[in-house]
Amino acid sequence: xxxxxxxxxxxxxxNEEENILNVFEKIQEYNKNSERKVDYVVINDSxxxxxxxxxxxxxxxxxxxxxxxxIGGAVQTGYKYAYQNGYDIAIQFDGDGQxxxxxxxxxxxxxxxxxxxxxxxxxxxxxxxxxxxxxFMRRLGKNIISFFIKVFSKKNITDPTSGFRAVNRExxxxxxxxxxxxxxxxxxxxxxxxxxxxxxxxPVSMNERKGGKSSINLWKSIDYxxxxxxxxxxxxxxxxxxxxxxVKNKN
Amino acid sequence: MTINLKIALVIITxxxxxxxxxxxxxxxxxxxxxxFWLISGILLIFAILIPNLVENLTKLLGFEVQSNMLFCIxxxxxFYLIFELTIRVSKVYTNNISLVQEISLLKNRIEQLEKEKK
Numbered sequence: 001x002x003x004x005x006x007x008x009x010x011x012x013x014x015n016e017e018e019n020i021l022n023v024f025e026k027i028q029e030y031n032k033n034s035e036r037k038v039d040y041v042v043i044n045d046s047x048x049x050x051x052x053x054x055x056x057x058x059x060x061x062x063x064x065x066x067x068x069x070x071i072g073g074a075v076q077t078g079y080k081y082a083y084q085n086g087y088d089i090a091i092q093f094d095g096d097g098q099x100x101x102x103x104x105x106x107x108x109x110x111x112x113x114x115x116x117x118x119x120x121x122x123x124x125x126x127x128x129x130x131x132x133x134x135x136f137m138r139r140l141g142k143n144i145i146s147f148f149i150k151v152f153s154k155k156n157i158t159d160p161t162s163g164f165r166a167v168n169r170e171x172x173x174x175x176x177x178x179x180x181x182x183x184x185x186x187x188x189x190x191x192x193x194x195x196x197x198x199x200x201x202x203p204v205s206m207n208e209r210k211g212g213k214s215s216i217n218l219w220k221s222i223d224y225x226x227x228x229x230x231x232x233x234x235x236x237x238x239x240x241x242x243x244x245x246x247v248k249n250k251n
Numbered sequence: 252m253t254i255n256l257k258i259a260l261v262i263i264t265x266x267x268x269x270x271x272x273x274x275x276x277x278x279x280x281x282x283x284x285x286x287f288w289l290i291s292g293i294l295l296i297f298a299i300l301i302p303n304l305v306e307n308l309t310k311l312l313g314f315e316v317q318s319n320m321l322f323c324i325x326x327x328x329x330f331y332l333i334f335e336l337t338i339r340v341s342k343v344y345t346n347n348i349s350l351v352q353e354i355s356l357l358k359n360r361i362e363q364l365e366k367e368k369k
Contacts, residue, residue, distance in 0.1 A: 063359040067351045077352045084356070181348055 005088040005112060007166075009040040009104070010078030012071055013095030017050045020095050024060050030101045038104060041081050042095065045074040071163075072181035079175040090175075091166040099164045103204040107166045116200035117171050118192055120157070121164035123206055141225050145186045148229055152236035153193035158201055160186045171197065180235075183228045190232055194239040252299075260299045268292040287332075 009027065013020050020042065031037045042062040044052050046069075055062040063077055075092060082090040089111050093099050103121055110116040145160045163185060167175065171192065180187035192199060271288045274280040280288075298305055305317050314320040 063355050065351055065355045066358070067347075069348055069351055073348045073352065076348075077355060080352060080356055081359070181345075 006086065007036070007038045007089040007091060007104075007108060008078075008082050008085075008087045009038055009091050009093040010075060010082065011040060011042045011093050011095045012045060012074040012078065013042050013047065013051055014045040014068070014071070014074070015047045015049045015051060016095040017047070017054055019097040020051055020060075021054055021058060023093075023095055023097055024058065026097075026101045030104070034105065036105075038091070039087070040093075041078055043074040043077050045069060045071070070181065072179060072184035075184060076175060076179035076181065079172055079179060083172050083176040087172065088169050089166055090172050092163055094163050098206050100205065100207060103164070103202075104166075106202050107164065107204070110200045110202070111166050111168050115198070117197040118165060118167045118189075118199045120159060120162050120189070120199065120201045121204035122159035122162055122201040123204065141221055144225055145228060145232070148232045149186070149190055149193065152232065153190060155193050155199070157189055157193075157199065160189045164204060164206070180231070183224075183231050186228055187231055187235055190235055191239065194236060257299055261296060264292055264295045264299065267295075291328075 011020075011023065016023075024040075024042075027038070027040050040061065042055060042060055044055060044062055044064045046065050046067055052062075052064055054060075055064075063081060065074060065077065069077075078092075079090060089108055091104060091107065093101075093104075099121070107119050107121050110119045142159060142161055146157055149155065149157050149160055165185075174192075175188065180191070189199065268289065271280070271285055271292065275282060275285045305321070309317045309320045312320060314323070
């Protein structure tokens with residue numbers, strides 16, 4: 001691994017008082033044991049619980065959003081921070097302890113070797129490696145989104161909703177300028193694919209949530225599915241027309 | 252329409268226009284947004300004062316009753332307005348997000364600089 005490349009974990013956190021300290025300790029432990037250190041920044045999305053207090057008391061590097069923006073807006077703040085501070089790699093990492101810090105090396109490798117512009121940590125590539133098998137609804141949702149991405153970009157992405165992703169400097173710049181805030185993961189994946197950036201997937205395993213509760217129920221997921229599909233369709237039409245216009249201008 | 256009703260309607264419409272102008276003057280309403288409301292007021296006055304205007308328009312457009320045409324036009328205009336407001340809200344929403352991000356990033360920067368100072 002090239003040692004001069006600076007990497008940062010972007011950790012969005014909303015009401016994660018039970019998990020955030022744990023995540024922070026794991027990062028420190030990881031930094032002690034591995035040759036290459038990763039920086040981190042926690043984005044506190046105006047949590048209503050004691051997340052901010054924990055962040056301040058333990059001297060954890062954090063950005064405190066003055067209003068609640070939702071996951072997309074929080075993550076984009078992280079990309080802006082990464083861009084302003086000159087990082088070469090940014091890794092999206094959940095604040096709820098779902099993601100395993102030991103996969104950071106693996107997820108960064110394709111970026112460092114310049115094999116890909118974005119690398120997604122996927123739960124479904126290798127069933128044996130993943131102990132985390134999510135519910136039927138989640139899998140169905142993922143398949144529908146994958147299907148849409150396949151239709152519009154003709155590329156296979158197994159887990160377009162995974163929030164465990166690493167990107168290079170160029171993508172950091174793109175995301176810091178323009179990041180879809182409503183359905184961030186699938187929409188940004190689609191956007192990159194349509195702009196001919198290379199996306200790779202590596203299998204990772206994820207932990208169950210240790211505390212707090214996930215905010216997913218049946219109606220919400222159906223609503224989510226419909227809106228994401230619509231967003232993907234609109235995005236792809238927009239991008240395609242923009243592209244053809246660019247081609248015309250060049251000619 | 253009796254003459255009494257006409258006078259009453261014209262007075263009400265003038266109050267309506269005066270109300271809009273007052274809000275513009277108090278800077279509660281942007282001038283660019285006020286034009287729609289002002290024009291609607293002026294059109295109302297024309298519709299009341301010019302004899303047979305609404306009646307002829309109804310015949311011209313092929314409606315059976317005047318009230319049908321008026322309701323139809325009103326609903327279309329209302330839909331258009333709501334749509335335009337949705338667009339404005341979306342824009343304000345995006346602007347708000349980037350403002351919150353920039354301020355929060357700046358706050359973080361200030362905190363770091365203060366720490367370095369100590």
